[in-house]
Amino acid sequence: MSAASGTPDEAPAFPWEAALHAGLCRMRLSAKDFWAMTPRELGFALGLLRPSPAVPGRAALAALMLAFPDGTE
Numbered sequence: 001m002s003a004a005s006g007t008p009d010e011a012p013a014f015p016w017e018a019a020l021h022a023g024l025c026r027m028r029l030s031a032k033d034f035w036a037m038t039p040r041e042l043g044f045a046l047g048l049l050r051p052s053p054a055v056p057g058r059a060a061l062a063a064l065m066l067a068f069p070d071g072t073e
Contacts, residue, residue: 014039022046 023034023042034042043049056064 019039019042020034023029023037024031027045029037037045040049
């Protein structure tokens with residue numbers, strides 16, 4: 001089907017208007033610098049792609065549960 005059909009199995013279009021606005025207006029990049037960036041670089045520059053915080057594994061969670069049990073009221 002065509003992109004205009006809007007079927008649910010199609011990937012959404014890249015948000016060019018939002019990317020251009022963010023890069024050229026909000027970040028005040030030159031057009032040369034904006035077009036030299038990859039979408040991933042732009043995402044990191046805008047703070048959209050942040051590293052995930054570390055989460056405890058199963059053993060660490062078990063240790064925390066032993067150290068801080070739920071109230072025994």
